[in-house]
Amino acid sequence: MKGIPFVKSAIVLCMIPFLIWVNVHFMHNQNYYLTSTIILVALLVPFGLEYNKKPNTSKLVLIASLAAIATIGRIAFYMIPQFKPVLAIVILSSVMLGPYEGFMVGALTGFVSNFYFGQGPWTIWQMFAFGITGFAAGYLFRRFKLSRMTLCVYGILSACFIYGIIMNFETIIMVPGTITRSRVFATYGAGIPFDIIHGISTYLFLFIIYNPFVEKLTRIKMKYNI
Template sequence: MKKLIMIISILMPFLMSIISLTLKDYDKLSFYLTVFVIVSLVMNFLYLEISKKGTKEIALIATLSAVAAVSRVPFSGIPGVQPTTFLVALSGLVFGSYEGFLVGSTAAFISNMFLGQGPWTPWQMMAWGIVGAVSGLIGLKDKKPSTEIFALICFIYGFAFDWIMNIWHVIGFVRPINWKTILAAYATGLPFDILHAVGNFIFVLILYDKFYNVLSRYKDRLYYTYTK
């Protein structure tokens, strides 16, 4: 069941894009896609509730989510630049796709308690959740990517995150929806996308090795604790 939930979550932006281009009733489009996002988020958190996660694993997810959320606040004055994407990606890389998704989605919700909740919140939760889930796929073989490779991956995440958020912007505020208006909306946000991507790249270069080693050591201790 967990794998199915992860597949649905990772494919979500592609499904949303296809629906956006085929459905012509814009009011229904906005409603359907938002419900689609919320249902996916609820599925992930319900699975956490019924799973056999130990208290240490839940505490770990909560702690990483809080750190990723709080790290966003000091950088709120610089549009697009925050360590949250890097920290979510690193959490997924070390602990796996499901944990990465939960850290990303929870971090978005917590940080918006300081920066402001709104209809964009579920979309940010989904976008950062996908960043964590995809990073978990990259770390499946427990091999640490080089700093340069992971910096490039997080650079791409900057554009991917904003691509998902632009879907929310287009369906909510752009009328009519066609290729010209979509391209115009994405072009308008391109400077912020670049800042996000470059910020991610720099955070990886500065923090990656130290943070990876800390989380890896904790993962080893966690695994050892639950081994009989």
């Protein structure tokens, strides 16, 4: 269906931010499980609209497998704050499978891995932050054919200026009290060291796993016609 790309973009860029806004302003951050579930179900809608295409099942299995790998990677490095391979895996998934599929890997990873790290109002923000970082990478790669090193640099920048900005903003609005300029600066300032660590780790993981990841996914895509 020709309208599928529009539906995917609308879900990622409009519907999910709207659901987060509703959870913050009308549900008072209490119904995060419900919101997370609605987000995951909404992400499956385009696959239902493409029911006549054979590769759908294989692609969904692959997305779930990549999210599982990212989840295991996040748990494996739990002892080092922000030093995680999640964004690297999400970015490469998006580059190889497409922006929307990369978003799904990121969102699913955020939801599942937080059963270990702890669920809360932050979960839906992490789902979106992981996902939109991958979504942007997939779009940029498809449009400009980024090189390995360029993608690694994107990893640093996206960890700091996409994921970091979103999650720091989440911290600002989750803390009770009036939002002031000093509070905003203090929150973003305190997050800088963690964002830098996250960016460096994303760069390193992208540099290390790029070739084997791309080669393996290329073979899988060819084998299952994804």
